[in-house]
Amino acid sequence: MAVTRRSGGWKRGLLRVGLLGTFAAVSIAQVPSAHAQEIPQRLIEEVRSWTEQPTVLITLRDRKGRVSAISQSDVEALDAEWRQQRESQKRPLIAQVVGAPLSTFLLRQQVDAGGQFIEVFVMDVRGLNAGISSVTSDYWQGDEAKFQKTFGVGPEAVHFSEVETKDATGHRAQQISVTVTDPETGEKLGAITAEVNLDIAALYARSAQR
Numbered sequence: 678m679a680v681t682r683r684s685g686g687w688k689r690g691l692l693r694v695g696l697l698g699t700f701a702a703v704s705i706a707q708v709p710s711a712h713a714q715e716i717p718q719r720l721i722e723e724v725r726s727w728t729e730q731p732t733v734l735i736t737l738r739d740r741k742g743r744v745s746a747i748s749q750s751d752v753e754a755l756d757a758e759w760r761q762q763r764e765s766q767k768r769p770l771i772a773q774v775v776g777a778p779l780s781t782f783l784l785r786q787q788v789d790a791g792g793q794f795i796e797v798f799v800m801d802v803r804g805l806n807a808g809i810s811s812v813t814s815d816y817w818q819g820d821e822a823k824f825q826k827t828f829g830v831g832p833e834a835v836h837f838s839e840v841e842t843k844d845a846t847g848h849r850a851q852q853i854s855v856t857v858t859d860p861e862t863g864e865k866l867g868a869i870t871a872e873v874n875l876d877i878a879a880l881y882a883r884s885a886q887r
Contacts, residue, residue, distance in 0.1 A: 715840050715851050716873050717882055720793060724871045725835075727786065728857045733799060736779040736808060737857055737866035740801040752803055752817055759806075759816030771812060779808030786810075793881060795843075795850055795872040799857070800824055802867055818870070823854040827868040832858040840875065849875040 727733055755770065762768040774780060783797045787810045799808040804819020818824045826836035838852040854870040 715849075715875055716837065716853050717878050720790075720871075720873055720878060721835070721853060723786075723790075724797075724853055724869060725855055727869055728855060729860065730782065732779050732782045733808075733857060733869070734859065734866065736777065737799070737801055738859065740805075740807050741864075741866055744801055744803045744805060747803070752805065752819070755805065756815055756817035760814070763812065763814070770816070774806050774809055774816075775812065777808055780810065783808050783810040791881070792877045793874055795874050797869070797871045800828070800868045800870070802828070802865065804828070804868075807867060823852060823870045824868050827854045827856040828865055830856070832856050832863070832865060848877070851875055 759770055762771050779799060783799065787794045787797050794810070796813075797810040798806055798813055798818075800818050800823075801807045804817055804821075804824040806813060806816050806818070823836055823838070827834045830836075834856050836852075836854040838854075840849055840851045842848070843850050850872055852870055852872045854868055856868050857866045858864065859866050
């Protein structure tokens, strides 16, 4: 199983569904950092566009009302349950998220990109998975920079992880995370993270230049 580096240490890699340091929080309007330049601007804009999609907004609005009041101990219990279910044949919590319309939407974006996205997932106001293109190692992302440096910063925040090399493929990869904001109220609803295969993205860029 591949291993993915995340804030706070190494976590177990991702189990695919279907087809499959130093951080910076910046605004789209600002000049990208050195890390930001690793991901092509067209993919940054594509991920940003997902924050306006009805499926994303409807799902996160609904979850905001349901998860805002739950305790931190309940959040951690759900996270533990998710990790336990990954090792079991009975997966009601995981199945609930995998079967959500938002997960179908994210998987479609990943497939349509032709391998440029390794995974995509959306987090609600508590940092819990609201939609996933592949099964993440944990359910709660709220303790990680991808959530804290976006949702925790503000509506225009964009976070880029360090570039890493995937053990399974040898490809270079980097995550981009953005805040999702309700266009009607201005309230923060959650965040989106997309992991980009930098090598495949570069191939697309070279092909487009020919």
